[in-house]
Amino acid sequence: xxxxxxxxxxxxxxxxxxxxxxxxxxxxxxxxxxxxxxxxxxxxxxxxxxxxxxxxxxxxxxxxxxxxxxxxxxxxxxx
Amino acid sequence: xxxxxxxxxxxxxxxxxxxxxxxxxxxxxxxxxxxxxxxxxxxxxxxxxxxxxxxxxxxxxxxxxxxxxxxxxxxxxxxxxxxxxxxxxxxxxxxxxxxxxxxxxxxxxxxxxxxxxxxxxxxxxxxxxxxxxxxxxxxxxxxxxxxxxxxxxxxxxxxxxxxxxxxxxxxxxxxxxxxxxxxxxxxxxxxxxxxxxxxxxxxxxxxxxxxxxxxxxxxxxxxxxxxxxxxxxxxxxxxxxxxxxxxxxxxxxxxxxxxxxxxxxxxx
Numbered sequence: 001x002x003x004x005x006x007x008x009x010x011x012x013x014x015x016x017x018x019x020x021x022x023x024x025x026x027x028x029x030x031x032x033x034x035x036x037x038x039x040x041x042x043x044x045x046x047x048x049x050x051x052x053x054x055x056x057x058x059x060x061x062x063x064x065x066x067x068x069x070x071x072x073x074x075x076x077x078x079x
Numbered sequence: 080x081x082x083x084x085x086x087x088x089x090x091x092x093x094x095x096x097x098x099x100x101x102x103x104x105x106x107x108x109x110x111x112x113x114x115x116x117x118x119x120x121x122x123x124x125x126x127x128x129x130x131x132x133x134x135x136x137x138x139x140x141x142x143x144x145x146x147x148x149x150x151x152x153x154x155x156x157x158x159x160x161x162x163x164x165x166x167x168x169x170x171x172x173x174x175x176x177x178x179x180x181x182x183x184x185x186x187x188x189x190x191x192x193x194x195x196x197x198x199x200x201x202x203x204x205x206x207x208x209x210x211x212x213x214x215x216x217x218x219x220x221x222x223x224x225x226x227x228x229x230x231x232x233x234x235x236x237x238x239x240x241x242x243x244x245x246x247x248x249x250x251x252x253x254x255x256x257x258x259x260x261x262x263x264x265x266x267x268x269x270x271x272x273x274x275x276x277x278x279x280x281x282x283x284x285x286x287x288x289x290x291x292x293x294x295x296x297x298x299x300x301x302x303x304x305x306x307x308x309x310x311x312x313x314x315x316x317x318x319x320x321x322x323x324x325x326x327x328x329x330x331x332x333x334x335x336x337x338x339x340x341x342x343x344x345x346x347x
Contacts (some may be wrong), residue, residue: 016149016152016282017155017278017282017283018208018324019152019153019156020148020282021173021208021275021276021278021292021331022153022170022206022275022294022327022331023152023155023156023173023328023330024172024173025275025276025331026170026172026174026273026294026331026333026334027170027171027173027330027333028090028169028170028171028172028197028333028334028335029171029172029175029334029335030171030172030175030186030190031088031234048291
């Protein structure tokens with residue numbers, strides 16, 4: 001694999017993580033018919049387990065910078 | 080009975096540019112066609128997906144598979160982007176699946192007022208992602224200092240460790256300062272703000288530690304100004320990297336207020 005390919009791959013992966021941030025924690029949650037438990041929180045957890053390791057560790061990131069709790073997902077609003 | 084389920088991508092208002100029925104030029108999840116299914120003042124972009132892949136049990140297995148997740152996420156995003164190029168869009172969360180289109184109509188009808196209110200809120204707005212990284216030096220920055228290392232390895236080691244600690248501390252303070260400045264600048268323009276979990280893990284391939292991963296809802300006409308001000312506010316900070324992504328459809332802000340969310344809950 002050339003350096004160029006690697007750079008392109010990295011670019012693609014960065015975009016994927018940004019996309020998953022939005023698709024897994026953003027977007028209107030409408031409960032689907034057959035996937036009641038999946039459509040909401042379980043989906044997020046399962047997918048996070050697959051793609052983001054060390055979920056427990058990020059307590060300190062949120063606390064260090066912002067003084068908020070670890071569950072720093074979407075939902076907070078600017079005044 | 081059916082072998083297919085209805086996968087809903089997003090809610091829009093049907094317009095001249097996007098009349099109800101099949102949408103040309105867009106491919107959805109599972110390489111399927113996408114159609115607009117309307118009810119009253121709103122419509123949902125819907126595609127058929129195989130029941131075998133999107134039943135609850137199948138999804139549980141599939142979502143552990145990063146390749147599968149990526150394909151579905153990109154297809155979902157592709158449809159949302161297509162719609163966003165034509166009109167205001169209200170993205171639905173990944174894998175919102177219904178038995179059939181009639182159920183989609185039912186949900187649209189019941190949520191009509193809420194959807195319309197949210198679409199009004201998002202009209203002419205885009206989401207920008209702003210990530211702040213602390214560029215924390217890893218390992219010894221300088222090459223081996225051969226002579227001192229030989230004469231006094233212990234002291235050299237300790238000095239190096241102290242230096243690392245100081246660099247790390249400096250990078251963290253700079254990142255914290257960057258986050259403060261960005262919030263102040265962005266707050267002048269953005270109408271809403273949402274946080275995501277800082278990125279880490281196998282997909283977080285950028286350098287540095289991600290210390291803030293925020294999204295801002297910004298009037299479309301002020302996008303350039305927003306990016307410029309965010310960029311400028313942290314320009315001279317050392318050990319900090321700021322990454323701006325977007326424009327995105329308003330994914331991070333398409334969150335139903337609680338009462339409506341529970342109304343849409345499982346039917347008895």
